[in-house]
Amino acid sequence: MIPIVRRIVAARVPDRATADDLVQETLARVLAAVERIEPGMVEPYAIVTARNVVATMWRDQDRQRRHQHRVVDLRPPELPDEDVLAQEDRHAMAEALTRLSERERDTLLAHEVSGQDTHSLAAELGSTAGAVAAQLNRTRARLRVEYLLAADRVEPPTERCRPVLLALSSGDRRRQREVDAARHLLECELCARLSEPLMGRGRSRDDEVRVAVRVDADVVAARQAARELAARLGFASTDLTEVATAVSEIVRNIVRFADAGEVLVELLDSPRRGIRITARDSGPGIPDVQEALREGYSTYRGLGLGLPGARRLMDEFAVASEPGRGTTVTMTKWREAG
Amino acid sequence: MPGPRLFSILRQGSCLIASIHTALDDSQLLRFQQDLVETIGRDRARGVVIDVAALDVLDSFATSTLRDIGEMARLRGAATVVVGIQPEVAIAMVRLGLRTGVLETALDLEEGLARVDGRLAGAADGRRDR
């Protein structure tokens, strides 16, 4: 990911020291958002963030130039920017609220402004507290999207924009996949720009580890991360080595056949304790998964090599692959028998 | 090479002792292979003991790299013994469906050296008999 970010920034910013600062800034923002975006989207997000960071720098420089000009002119200062911003902010929020349905708006205001709790809201609405809470989350996510659109005074250029922005805003990874947010962010300038304020800072979790995969060394990093996390569950050393070996087999495919990907290692509590590894890439995909999975297919050197071996080492194993779009391998080892 | 050494290749008599010091990625394994095969040729070594005790896994790539080394060494007239395969690594290899194939293995360095010496002595006897 870092080389791509460097390339993007260097292509736009000739000064080396400034470029380095902007690369650092980009990486910091990506790291802050990484918990809230699905693995396949880290790279597209890094790309649009790099562009945003560069654009912000140009804007700031431009503003400074205007201010310098003003100082030379000795003109009286204008209204402080903050007041203008606050006015625009309120206007945008009011506009965003009008774009919610009446029921969404009333429920949200009752909860956020009047402080009505979800139980009494549920009673009024003939619903459950859980459903109301979920609906409130969706409404907040929509409000953030509509607020940003209103503040920017833009209408999304395509029909896909709102679903994508909503999926980002709610931090719903499954939905982000369904609407193919990763691809849209690369194609749509508006959504790319708005993605950044929508992602924000996510909470960090200590029961999962992500490893970005690009080069050979990342394969070792991924298998060691899996081993270390699994060790916390008290797996036997034989199991730890089997997990590490399976990760090595699977992740090698990303380096060989896809440009980049990511490995997510998670500790599971239910249905019982275990470790799940999800290896995802945006590579060419495996044309024939069944062929690649065939037992004893040891001379196979194409896409999906090592899949049968890894499957034998793990308790559960699934491959989803779409030609031209990428491959996701999900595999689990349980700590105790089911 | 900056940082700690990834592997070392030491000469002992007509043998080479090649020790891997840490987990290696695929390109590092290939560099190990290249360095070792070059050293075998340069030093006219007759036996090679490869110590893999520090490798965290022996996956399909590492295993085939070791097999390739054994084969290349054989073509240059050297016998290869792999030592230090940890029990859990061996179990994972078997479940993965990997075999070391023609590659000879021994428990530890001492036994590996004895094995290589034996092979060399056997080969020398064979030549005398001819």
Ligand SMILES: [Zn+2]
């Ligand atoms: Zn869009």
